[in-house]
Amino acid sequence: EIVMTQSPATLSVSPGEKATLSCRARQSVSSNLAWYQQKPGQAPRLLFYGASTRATGVPARFSGSGSGTEFTLTISSLQSEDFAVYYCQQYDSWLPITFGQGTRLEIK
Amino acid sequence: EVQLLESGGGLVQPGGSLRLSCAASGFTFSTYAMSWVRQAPGKGLEWVSGISGNGGTTFFADSVKGRFTISRDNSKNTLYLQMNSLRAEDTAVYYCVRPPIAAPGTGAFDIWGQGTILTVSS
Numbered sequence: 001e002i003v004m005t006q007s008p009a010t011l012s013v014s015p016g017e018k019a020t021l022s023c024r025a026r027q028s029v030s031s032n033l034a035w036y037q038q039k040p041g042q043a044p045r046l047l048f049y050g051a052s053t054r055a056t057g058v059p060a061r062f063s064g065s066g067s068g069t070e071f072t073l074t075i076s077s078l079q080s081e082d083f084a085v086y087y088c089q090q091y092d093s094w095l096p097i098t099f100g101q102g103t104r105l106e107i108k
Numbered sequence: 109e110v111q112l113l114e115s116g117g118g119l120v121q122p123g124g125s126l127r128l129s130c131a132a133s134g135f136t137f138s139t140y141a142m143s144w145v146r147q148a149p150g151k152g153l154e155w156v157s158g159i160s161g162n163g164g165t166t167f168f169a170d171s172v173k174g175r176f177t178i179s180r181d182n183s184k185n186t187l188y189l190q191m192n193s194l195r196a197e198d199t200a201v202y203y204c205v206r207p208p209i210a211a212p213g214t215g216a217f218d219i220w221g222q223g224t225i226l227t228v229s230s
Contacts, residue, residue: 001170034216036153043223044153049208049216056208056218087153091215094167097143097155 002027002090006100012108015078021103023071023088032092035064035073038102039084047073047086075105083107110134110219112204117224124194128224130187130204138162138182140212144189146200147223156202157189158215172198194228201225 003026013019023033031051036044046055048064051071061076075082088100116128128144143158157178158167166178177190187204202224205217 032214032216036217038153043203043220044217045220046208046216046218049211049214049218053210089153089155089216094158094215096167096169097158097215099153099155102152 001096002029002093002098004088004090004098004100006088006103008103010104010106012106013078014108015080017078019075019078019105021073021086023100025069025090028068029090029092031067032090033071034089034091036087036089037084038087044087112206112219112221114202114204114221114224117202117226119227119229120194121230122195122228125192126194126226128189128202130221132185132187137185140206142180142187143205143215143217144178145203145205145217148200161213196228199226199228
């Protein structure tokens with residue numbers, strides 16, 4: 001199983017500032033990495049797949065980067081609606097597909 | 109409109125069985141690999157099982173292998189999850205999920221249903 005580790009567990013940032021979330025895979029997943037945003041009571045929303053391909057409707061202030069074992073989700077200027085839990089997920093191996101434990105982005 | 113609508117959740121006793129269904133609409137269902145993802149109360153996301161577009165290949169998380177079966181009926185645009193020997197730790201919201209248009213065979217999940225709740229308790 002490919003273990004995905006996200007850091008930090010909680011990130012406190014002020015609106016308008018930049019947020020950087022990290023995700024590390026125990027072994028290479030190439031670019032088969034996705035990022036999701038989840039707000040309370042809602043299903044997750046895909047932000048990026050292929051590590052850096054923005055999903056439909058995702059604002060340009062969000063960017064995804066990385067390959068192999070190190071990945072980053074950056075939000076350039078935080079808006080109120082961006083405070084949520086973010087998950088990374090590898091799909092390089094279906095045996096099994098694995099998610100990180102999540103990073104909670106909270107208002108400072 | 110692209111839509112996934114899950115049904116079949118409920119309260120089941122430990123050791124019991126249940127079948128979840130996911131009705132797909134608004135896209136060519138057979139083109140896409142499909143999966144089930146679950147989320148236990150207050151916890152993170154866990155992929156449960158996936159199936160190829162033609163149904164010929166299936167995958168399972170270790171936590172459900174041998175207890176759960178995934179299948180699809182492309183003529184009915186419906187995905188299923190048969191769950192047997194249910195345990196308390198299977199309690200979760202179960203989501204039916206679909207990949208992006210540009211990557212229909214992958215395990216990235218673009219479209220999510222609203223979820224159906226399974227509670228396993230005596």
